[in-house]
Amino acid sequence: MDLNEYLGLFLDESIEHLQAINSSLLIFEQRLDDEAVIDQIFRSAHTLKGMSGTMGYDAIADLTHEMESALDLVRSKTQPATPDLIDVLFVAAEQLETMVEDISQGGTGKLDVATTVVRLKQFIQKDGETDKVAANPVVSVIKNFECDVYSESVVRQSMASGYQAYVITVELSADVILKAARVYMVFDRLQNLGDVILSNPTSDELEQEQFETSFDVLFVTMKSEQEIQEGIKAVSEVAQVLIQPFEVPVEPVAAAATLLEPTDNPLNKKPVETVDASGEAQTPIAAKTIRVNLERIDRLMNLFEEFIIDRGRLERIAAEVGSSDLTETVERIKRGTNELQSLVLTLRMMPIEQVFNRFPRMVRSVSKDVGKNIKLHITGAETELDRTVIDEIGDPLVHLIRNAVDHGIESKTDRILAGKAVEGNLSLRAYHSGNRVFIEIEDDGAGINHERVTKIALEKGLLTEEEAALLTPEEAAMLLFAPGFSTAETVTDLSGRGVGLDVVKSKIESLGGEVFVETKRGEGTIFRISLPLTLSIISAMLVKLGQETYAIPLTAIIETTSLKQEAILQAHREKVFDFRGQLVPLISLNQVYGLPQVEADAYSVVVVRSGEKLAGLIVSELIGQQEIVMKPLGSYLEGIRAISGATILGDGQVALIIDSNALLRK
Amino acid sequence: MEQKWVVFQLEENAYGIDVQSVRSIERVIPITRIPNAASYVKGVINLRGVVTPVIDLRTRLGFDSIEETEETRIIIATLEHGDAGFIVDRANEVVEATDVRIEPLTDQKQEETTYLTAIAKGEEQLFSLLEPNRLFEEIIHA
CATH class of the missing domain: 1.10.287 (Helix Hairpins)
Known part of the structure; x- marks a missing residue:
């Protein structure tokens, strides 16, 4: 069998399962008794074990095997989960991620996981000590069957028409010989009494005898518990039958609300707590999808x-x-x-969730390393972005988040001295606005010390004294993104390793995006990234400059207006005009693009914005709004000033796209 | 394989470029000016849906630029960084290596230019061999 063919599939699925493990672990940490979450981790570990075994990645298979065994003890209530177990599971998840990453880079996926395996084994061997817990009949635990939306609705409907729903746990005798046959007989009886909705393990697994001695079924019937009990007991080699009424899961919204209940949290002192402030249900429900190249x-x-x-x-x-x-x-x-x-x-759009997913764990471990208490709030994980952007935006975000944990939020002592809560807050937000997607990373730290930033920039020769004197605090903060800048006082393992924020900036710009900083001393900092929603088709305003046609992306435009000659004011050799009570500079596009300037009684002006800055662009004529397909100018013409690309118009002519951000930047 | 050149004309001078690097020869189509680019960058054209840069070879090689004529052509070449075109007065023919003798450039010529590689001399013709990648080298960082 040529396994290469399956490698892509293996990688895709592994990444999905690792994400599921990661997000479940974070919930697990908060609520050690959440069976659904334990099940989720268990299932993902199980699937990973199967896949990696088939593909011959033994290290992954070994590690997931131990995870599975440990979780099984928790799941079956044989042994309670401990904070130590969770720590090992986090380590294991990280190692799995490293190995999968290695495989995707063409590596062998080998990693020394022995220590982790040993730690997991230690947990498993404690089994013996807690035998008394295990001595309680396993079946006495109230189990709620985890089922999909479909089955759930079937159960609801049946109950509405007078049926009862039960979870039946059938325990076969320990020495059972014909397991599959007994299962068949039990099912056969059950079908006569009512309807089997689901079984755990699945019927396929049961047929192949892939279970120990007990299995659960979700069953709807009009018969009494007594009748069911008798019916099943009649099958030989059945040791015990436990019947419990099935509770239909609460509606997702209510479920999410209980998740947020802080009293629910036995381990309030954990360094990181993830709150999905969007109120979305935390257990992801898989949508039906197909993979397309x-x-x-x-x-x-x-x-x-x-x-x-x-x-x-x-x-x-x-x-x-x-x-x-x-x-x-x-x-x-x-x-x-x-x-x-x-x-x-x-x-091409995908939710940014899969990028955001890795951050709770990252913030958890990074803040632990630097000894800070940080709470991460994520909103808008469902915000969709172009696949290309999703693939590329991860690294810049990692950098900015580490930066915020490392430098943004103060040490515990500093926070106390500043009269703030010891626990720092880090918010990661994504949202759509117009044709752009915004991602914000906000901390409630000390804010950027712009004088210090300016001083360092001066020392490093990034600007002159004269230039420095003219900087606004925001402009000074933007110096952080200048090549060769790094403010880390002590070089930590996390950031300040020479790879600076300039890399973050250029990466974002290569995606057609921009990054801004907003900061208030003592209150915190917001890094705001703005990205194009899609890379190629945009709405634009077509304008004429002399005989030439240009396109201005609609996202940059605030409004178009007509300006009389006398409304144009002169301020320090610069033309400005009054726009809603604000003096805004006027830019002659003819001048920028090397065309003769024309004097007129009135001008057509397109008011554009980039960040906080506004400007009026003088054009000869407004043609109208149109959808255009952005095309690159190609490497030979890259870097032409204030032109971001080209488009082909209806008449086959090429029109250039005006980069108003570059015009406003200067 | 036998080497062949597409031979074209600028005023009375003939030049040849390797037929392998020529993608197509186009009649003059509308060109969109690129502002703030090097003087010899004529602009961009819509070449079957792809925005393709075009240079004026006359300006690039130091000739005076002229109005286009019936015979003006744009030679589209496939280069290291994508397709690009250059405008020539006239595209003549394809010449095969068997018809000409290749001679090196004079030392002085070699110093003056980076884009000329050799001289091809046949019984009825003489043309300079051009390396098209060199023609576009500078506009990248212009």
């Missing part, structure tokens, strides 16, 4: 782009011809393609 989607995108260009062409022809039939058909095509477009674009 990204290349196919990209091809679809390219074809669609061509189509959009031709649609533009068709619209123009229809306008020229002036036939109402044609115009109407074109209008319909337009509506259809608009819908198609939003659909095609969503194909």
Whole structure:
């Protein structure tokens, strides 16, 4: 068997399971008795074990095997979970991640996991000491069957029409010989009495005898417990039958609310506590999906782009011809393609959750390392972003978050001295706004000491005294992103290792994004990243400069206006105008792009914004709004000032896209 | 394989580039000016959906630029960093290596230019061999 073929699948699924383990572990830590969460970790470890075994990654298989055994003890209530166990599980999850990462880089996935295995084994061997707990019949524990949404609704409906739902635990005798046959007979009896909704293990696993001696079924019936008991007991080699009424799980919203209940938390002193402030249910419910090769989607995108260009062409022809039939058909095509477009674009979109998922654990371990108490709040994990951006944004975020934990939030002593709560807060937020996605990392730390930043920048020769004197606090804070800047007073293992924030900035810019800093001394800092929602199709305003056509992305535009000559004011050799009570600089695009400047009585002005800055761009004529397909100018013309790309218009001509951010930056 | 060159004209001078690197020869199509680029960058064209840069070879090689004529062509070459075009007065023919003798450049020529590699001399013709990648080298960092 050629395993290479399955490698991609293995990696994808492993990553999903590792994420599930990670997020479940964090909940587990808070609520040691949450069976659903333990089950989730157990199942993921189990699946990983199976897959890695098949693929020949023994280290992963060994480690997951021990995890599974340890969790099984917890799951069966043989042994209570301990903080130590959770620590080992975190370590194990981290090692698994390292190995999977290694495999994805073409490595062998080998790692020395012996210490972790030993620690897990120690936990497992404690089994003997706590035999008294195990002596209680396992079945006496009230079990609630974990089931999917579908089964749940079936149960609800049955109960509505007078059926009772039970969880039946059937224990076969320890010396049972024909396990599968007994299972079959039990099921056969049950089918006569009512309906089996689900079983644990699954019926396939039961058939293949992949269980010890007991199994659970979720069962709906009109019969009494007595009748069921008798029915099953009639099968030979059945040792015990335990029947419990099944409780339909609470609605997800209510469930999430109980998750947030702080009194629910036995270990309040843990360094990190993750709060999913969005109120989403924490146990992820898998949506039905198929895997599609990204290349196919990209091809679809390219074809669609061509189509959009031709649609533009068709619209123009229809306008020229002036036939109402044609115009109407074109209008319909337009509506259809608009819908198609939003659909095609969503194909590449993925929730940022999978990037955010790794942060709770990271913040937990990093804050432990630096001896700080930090609470991480995540909101908007469901926010969707282009797949390419998802793939690339992880590293910059890791850097910014580590930076916030390391430098942003003060040490415990400093916080007490500043009269703040000992526990620091770190918020990670994602949200859509217009055609952009924003990701914010906010800490309630000391804020950026801009004088110190300026001083260091001066020492490193990044700017001159004169320049430094003119800096606003925000501009000074942005110096953190200058190449060769690092403020770490002590070089820690975490950040300040020479790879600076400048790398973060250039990475974000390469994705068409921007990064801003907002900071208040003593109150905290916000790093705000703004990213394009999709990389290629954007809404733009087409304008004319002389005879040339340019496009300005709509996201940058606040409004278009007409400005009389006398409304233009002069301030320190700069042209400005009054925009809603604010003096805003006027930029002549003709001048920027080397065209002759034209004097007129009135000017068409496009007011654009970049961050906090506004500017008015003088254009010769406003043509109108249009969807355009962004195309790169290619490496030969990279870095042309204030041009971010090109697009092909309906008439086949190329129009350049104005980079208003660059215009405002200076 | 036999080496071949696409031979084209700037004023009375003939130049040849390796046929392998030529993607297509186009009639003049509308060119969008690129502001603030090097003087010889003519702009970009829509080459079947791909935005492709075009340079004016006359300006690049130090000739006076002229208005385009019926014979003006854009030669599209596949280069290290993508496709790019250059405008020539006239594209003549494809010449095979068997028809010409390759001679090295004079030392002086070699010092003056980076884009010329050799001279090809046949019975009826003489042309300079161009390395197109060199023509576009400087615009990257212009």
